[in-house]
Amino acid sequence: ATHTWQPQLDHRNSALLPFKVLATETLSEKALDADVYNAVATEKVDGTCCYVTNYKGQPYLWARLDRKPNKQADKRFKKFLHSKENAKEFHWNTEEDFKPVPECWIPAKEIEKQNGKPVPDENGHIPGWVPVEKNSKQYCWHSSVVSYEFGIALVLRHHPDDPGVLEISAVPLSELLEQTLELIGTNINGNPYGLGSKKYPLHFLTPHGAFQVRNLPTLKHNDLLSWFEGCREGQIEGIVWHCGDGCLIKVHRHHLGLCWPLPDTYMNSKPVIINMNLDKYDCAFDHQSLFNKFSKIDKQKFDRLKDITLDI
Template sequence: MMRRLGSVQRKMPCVFVTEVIDEPSAKREHQPFKVLATETLSNKAVDADIHSAIPTEKVDGTCCYVTTYKDKPYLWARLDRKPNKQAEKRFKNFQHSKENTKEFLWNVEEDFKPVPECWIPAKEIEQLNGNLVPDENGHIPGWVPVEKNSKQYCWHSSVVNYEFEVALVLRHHPDEPEVLEISAVPLSDLLEQTLELVGTNVNGNPYGLGSKKHPLHFLIPHGAFQIRDMPALNHSDLLSWFEGCREGKIEGIVWHCSNGCLIKVHRHHLGLCWPISETYMNSKPVTVNMNLNKYHYAFDTKCLFNQLSKIDKQKFGRLKDIILEI
């Protein structure tokens, strides 16, 4: 499994050279343009030896990170430090200026909104003269710890138990590759990994998990779902694969390159829709394995861990079939 070691990719490059089309985006509301892939591989993909990279499913959720906080392994939520109104206005004027041949100059101390004291920047953020360098969107990616019973990050909080130091994780069953498994995993096993939080209240719930009354969330380690039968790396074959193959019913592909670079392609880059009604993730059977006998957990009665404990060792035809009850 690939690890990203606390990094947030600044803007993961597309495997193809892209072009901007003057039509409203189907991916982002209020974006008056589309970004579509051409048939030419990007220089970044070629330089990263994309043909030898490991292709994995791009999962549609929100990025998280596990690292130490208060001398314990903790889940951290993504929080970008963003410019204040005045700085954002200057930055947008600079972006639209026809004479913007120079780099935009940021004053990190004055131009950005405050963040909590516990905030940490993502590991790959560049520094210049001791100051963090914002990305091309004017943001400084970073993390904040998810506290127990957090209201702001309640769905993040639902997938971790700090008393037992475990997290709810979805990945392949260790003995049955075609079966998924939801399990309680020690947070120490996830240290310095990034993961995707998915579920009922994340990104419009593209995988149809849980319900409003009984929400279901879990973490998926980045790179957990490797793609085994990739088509040739060209525009037409990838388009046919996304449209016609069962394994292609995913949001996109992330290639993990040997130099550490991550390269992606999203369905929208190929003019395809997302979300879709039936996803590859929801086509597989899934088991619940809470490791109750191994660790002797006694979870709080109303928490998600306890709800899943009631269906421990059960197998379901697909993730959508899991119905929780309190």
């Protein structure tokens, strides 16, 4: 589960009562129990969550799709939230209360289950995944970063020999099995990193936890606030602490009353090299595919991600 840094949070549905999540001076019990002081701090990347697991006998990219309540169940749930002081627990009927999802839909692994059935989260949603089919119209940007024919994905991460340099490469999907990743790019979440253009959109996957945060300040409210405001490394959306027990603790700039997106992000302060290594695949990609376009600028180095253009 993902927990926010001790938020002052009204847990009622935001559709009923808008609220603002703010970090306080105190670490949450959940963070302390997860031993956050010894956790690995990583950059929270702003995109849409994806997952890689097997489908049709091969590794596939899956898009996030939460199963949500139907109108009748949602109405009952909102009524319960209004009168929460007088009710102990809301009871869901997982067979009847939720909108249909594709047969290929699977629930997320980490969600709670009762009698073998997934339990909705505090918002009444059941997080899950659907496979991204080749040339999918609904998930076209997801589809653009994978080639099932050759079993590869377009991935952004640190260069293996130089953590100060980013690398865009074609990675076997088999190496990403059972990992979650973030899809970022031109048409995702308002494109906070300024990638590509409307005419030449650019997208790629970033594994969760790929960008470790260095020189992190002490875990105190004012120190974190100063780090986000005044440190070059702090020009990021947020921090996710990966704890030893698998728990994820996160804090977003908004939790500290700070703005996002920013005109100049830390991700765009690093040089980036294209390292596709497609020779071993003997690939013949579609002319308009990202893999084909990146193959034409293979081994090139750019001062920052914003400088990459695919008008080839």
